[in-house]
Amino acid sequence: MNYATSLVLMFFLLLSFYFTIPAFAAGNSTSNSTHILLSCGTSETNIVDSNNLIWIGDGTTNYISKIASKTSQWPSQNPSVPTIPFNNARLFSSNYTYTFPLSPGRYFLRLYFYPANYSNLLASDSFMTVTVGPYTLLSNFSAWITVTALNYDYLIQEFSINVTSTTLNLTFAPSTKHPSAFAFINGIEIVSSPDIFSISTAYDADGNNKIFSYDEGMAFQTMYRLNVGGQSLARSQDSGNLYRSWDDDSNYIFGAAFGITFSNDPNVTIEYPPNIPQYIAPVSVYETARSMGPDPHINLQYNLTWILSVDAGFYYLLRFHFCEIQYPMTKPNQRVFFIYINNQTAQTQFDVIAYSGGIGKPVYRDYVVLTVGSGQMDMWVALYPDLSTKTEYYDAILNGLEVFKMSMVDNNLAGLNPVPIEQNTIDPTRAYGKNHKGSKGNLAAIIGGGVGALVLSIIVCIFLFIIYKRQKIKDMVTEEGKITEDTTIWTPLSLYGVSNSQSNISSKTNSTPGTGTGTGSGTGSYNSSLPANLCRYFSFNEILAATNGFNEALVLGVGGFGKVYRGEIDNGLTKVAIKRGNPLSEQGVHEFQTEIELLSKLRHRHLVSLIGYCEEKNEMILVYDHMAHGTLREHLYRTKNPPLAWKQRLEICIGAARGLHYLHTGAKHTVIHRDVKTTNILLDEKWVAKVSDFGLSKTGPALNNSHVSTVVKGSFGYLDPEYFRRQQLTEKSDVYSFGVVLFEVLCARPVIINSLPKEQASLAEWALFCQSKGVLEEIIDPYLRGKIAPQCLKKYAETAEQCLADQGIDRPSIGDVLWNLEFALQLQLNAEESDSLIGGTTSGDDTPAVIYGKKEMSDERTSDSTTTTTTISMGGRSIVSTDSDGLTPSAVFSQLMDPKGR
Helix, strand or coil, X not given: CCHXXXXXXXXXXXXXXXXXXXXXXXXXXXXXXXXXXXXXXXXXXXXXXXXXXXXXXXXXXXXXXXXXXXXXXXXXXXXXXXXXXXXXXXXXXXXXXEEXXXXXXXXXXXXXXXXXXXXXXXXXXXXXXEEECCEEEEEEECHHHHHHHHCXXXXXXXEEEEECCCEEEEEEEECCCCCCCEEEECEEXXXXXXXXXXXXXXXXXXXXXXXXXXXXXXXXEEEEEXXXXXXXXXXXXXXXXXXXXXXXXXXHECCCCCCEEEECCCCCCCCCCCCCCHHHCCHHHHCXXXXXXXXXXXXXXXXXXXXEEEECCCEEEEEEEECCCCCCCCCCCCXXXXXXXXCEEEEEEEEHHHHHCCCCCCEEEEEEEECCCCCEEEXXXXXXXXXXXXXXXXXXXXXXEEEEEECCCCCECCCCCCCCCCCCCCCHHHHCCCCCCCCCCECCCCCCCCCCCHHHHHXXXXXXXXXXXXXXXXXXXXXXXXXXXXXXECCCCCCCCCCCCCCCEECCCCCCCCCCCCCCCCCCCCXXXXXXXXXXXXXXXXXXXXXXXXXXXXXXXXXXXXXXXXXXXXXXXXXXXXXXXXXXXXXXXXXXXXXXXXHCCCCCCCXXXXXXXXXXXXXXXXXXXCCCCCECHHXXXXXXXXXXXXXXXXXXXXXXXXXXXXXXXXXXXXXXXXXXXXXXXXXXXXXXXXXXXXXXXXXXCCCCCCCEECCCCCECCCCCHHHHHHCEECHHHHHHHHHHHHHHHHHCCCCECCXXXXXXXXXXXXXXXXXXXXXXXXXXXXXXXXXXXXXXXHHHHHHHHXXXXXXXXXXXCHHHHHHHHHHHXXXXXXXXXXXXXXXXXXXXXXXXXXXXXXXXXXXXXXXXXXXXXXXXXXXXXXXXXXXXXXXXXXXXXXXXXXXXXX
16 A cells, blocks of 8 residues: 555545534534534534634534534624634524434533524524434424513523433424424534533422432523622633533622622632532632621521522522632631522521632532422522521522423423513614614523513513511621520421421510420411401411412412412412412511501502501511402513503503592691502502502601601612712602603603613613603603604603602602593593593693683592592593592592692
């Protein structure tokens, strides 16, 4: 054999080798690892991406057949989307399978999707099912719906698959539920991986540390991989040649309590113990952390909490990464804390030093939790100091967090498509100069296949502080950070109603937790001084009967206080809503008492009615009238409910304003709600609006004071900036929040969307900007366009704008707001009747043309209630306001009758 023949033979051997074993990314894999990077829809080779990884076109390999598929380039160069592998796609109109020859073992499979209009096919028609062997990874999956809902430009779905044969068959099948459906894929990545799951011990997240057993052959989907307290890590920064992306955790923190972030002390070096392989997580993850902070007074007031949207109905493996990286944390029992998952106690007395063996030594802990239901849900992960030990610091720490969906049922990992968010934005060139830079797409690398509308789940019910105490916690803690002897704490409730602790436990009593005996709180009943005729007391057994044992099928929603159940009392004659308190949510004993004491004494048609309460067996439960149509927000966006007509929205806003007006001027003492938002405006069976949730409410200032000085509480996005800055609460704080509600009703979008450009993220700021530029019409709910009378919209928008004045003194009273809304409704009604604003004329200063001389008072009675009706004639039409039985007339237009108010 001559030299030339040898070269030819060697060439064919190498060529055969290339087509029969997986391709490797040059310079990024070891000799015993597999790394396939497949750019789909192209026949190019050696395509280098921005990370210097080498991709090969699938058209050059034998992984695919040469029939039943088409290729296409992306239709436009979106600068936020990486060219590789998203510049080409392979399209499938029928089932299509990639076949990869692999050795048995576990692999990461990453699928790259950039939904676009390829080859005259609409992105919105792409619905597909993706399977690998026996596993269903995606079902009826729409990449277009997913990126629209999450405001992403492209998707990378990551799965961990155990291959037991010598091939991996990856099949793309267009959905049979859509006649024009097609499937597509831009890139496929396969990376050999050690078995990072079965090597560790997983525990059921039930507080009992019971070991969870799972099949080594099951598949996983990566939902989240977070570098807690640190920056996002690129694929090249991962360990073990696994090319994982680690995301910044700050987007998932609940509320304003972010804690603090820090890096390792210069004298601390990360040293992996023998039982912790370095591929579990890179050094960079353990070199940064997030803790609650150095102040024990603050730490005892909140949970350090993350909210992660996941698909309900699946098991999830949560992997917590810990490492103490700063002095003086060098010995056990210095920092001990709880780990909560979905309001369940997953771990008590967790001590990083005790588990890891010392400072700078990583450790990780796995927990498995089952979620129930269907569709998207929020998974809550929280940390809180464990006060049961004589710990030195009241604090908690976390370095990294991974969440994996598990294929426990029918080898299925497929969730539902998220609900699209209808985002109303205007053309930036209308508001900015041509050189203004638009938003950049979110480049997060790993997203869950059925992840719900992320920003909604994070922002909808955000509170600034999470309350865990009955009295001021700072009075409980000494300067050294120790709890004093006389301590009152509401300890966590069991998820299933089986109490293991006592509500209102006092350390000076002789009671035994959970027994209800002793000289202290006894059964833990609430010693209310309220007259029995104002507030009914329910036994816990009555509550159990009303809710069928807190049947999850009866859950109406989850609020700041806890879950709300639909129930029936009085032998099924009365439908009620039952709110069951949970201390792992935002509110506690003080809010429970405030709700009872306020609502028992307030009665108004536009305030939700409190029927009674229960505090027994360490439970805190409130019973209300059932509101058949739920919250106002449920009818504005991200809902299956039909959109509300503009007239109906106006009437709801007017009703809510009447309720607030009564709180501010009609009750014995001024009441400041302090948490006005669309989820706290409820709608009964007749669509009458009722203000609810008075847990944060405060009695207003005395007559000789202008404000109440108090700790800032409220909901992010609705919070009065002046109150936030000065911690001085006035009625005008409610007015500001109501102004946000008015724009939320008009625009039908969340008040905060962090994924939008900075100038658009806050609805209040964006709406004010658009109002100032005269383009507010372009961000209103598309359903309303062309249906609002121009004069009505002008008056409504001006009212909302006035409510959002930076200083409270420049805002109108809620009575003035109510007047303006009534007038706006009048303008709308007149326009609908005659296509002109009859009676809606305005003078040069926009003062409503009102015939004051026609004010009439009359009493109208019905068989079951007494009402007082105030009628004011406006341009030939009467506006009627009805107040509740037994109360002084609310005088909806009190600012006209008595400008000074009460």
